[in-house]
Amino acid sequence: MSLPSRRVVGVSAIAMAAVVAAVALPLFQPWRLFTDKVVDESLPGAPGVSMTSSSPVPPTVSGDRTSTPAPPTPKPATTKPSQPAEPERLAAGRLISHEHETQGSVAIFRLPDGSRVLRLENLDTSDGPDLKVWLTNAPVLEGRAGWHVFDDGRYRNLGDLKGNHGNQNYVIPTDVELADFTSVTIWCDRFNVSFGAADLSKT
The missing domain is CATH 1.20.5 (Single alpha-helices involved in coiled-coils or other helix-helix interfaces)
Incomplete structure (x- = not known):
């Protein structure tokens, strides 16, 4: 040539x-x-920590003598308000690795207002293109046998994965029947493969 x-x-x-x-x-x-993206969300409706002090009123000092203030006037008895309802855990599971090393836990909660969320806690997986959070009715299988099964049956997309690390909430639409779904997957929609998944067990 x-x-x-x-x-x-x-x-x-x-x-x-x-x-x-x-x-x-x-x-x-x-x-x-x-690349990594950390998203750390609190569970909606979870009770907060009270910051009200219960320390007694310190004595007052006048000159070189110490005097204790007069006790406060008693207030009329009132009915103690009922404690707000807390989120109720309906199902839970632990993530296993599929195409990418994945760790963390999954739980479904009913919030005090009646809405439901799927929560990922202590999530640790890889970043990737078009990652979704799916509710599915597919079995969670270990190894390569479980990488591609989640789009074979019924599934519901709860949205884009917010981050590959952290604690995150995903709203479950009101028309979703939880009895129809038995597992959760972090699904790469571009390449039709599971990064990690968890079986859901009722609690």
């Missing part, structure tokens, strides 16, 4: 590689394997 021909082939190969890279990089987003 002559030198000019080799140059043409070389330029063509470089151009082809550039085209492949331009298509593949946005699709696969390989840099996301090295």
Whole structure:
């Protein structure tokens, strides 16, 4: 092959590689394997910590003599307000790894207002493109056998994964019948693969 021909082939190969890279990089987003996003949300409706002090009133000092203030006038007895309802845990499970190392726990709560949320706690997984949180009716299988089963049956998308680390809440729509779903997966919708999943057990 002559030198000019080799140059043409070389330029063509470089151009082809550039085209492949331009298509593949946005699709696969390989840099996301090295990025992290932490989202730390509290559970809605959980009781807060009271910051009211119960320390007694200190004595007052006048000159060189110490006097104790007169006791306060008794207030009429009042009925103690009832404590607000707390979130009720309906189901729970622990995440296992599928295509990517994944750890953490999953729970479904009914909040005091009647709404329901799916909560991921202490989540630790990889970042990736088009990650979703799904309720599904598929069995959770260990190993490669469990990577691709979750879109074979019924599933409900609860939204984009907010972060690959932390504690997060996902609202469950009112029309979802929890009895129809037995598992949760962190699902890569672009490549149809589970990063990690958990069986749900009623509590």
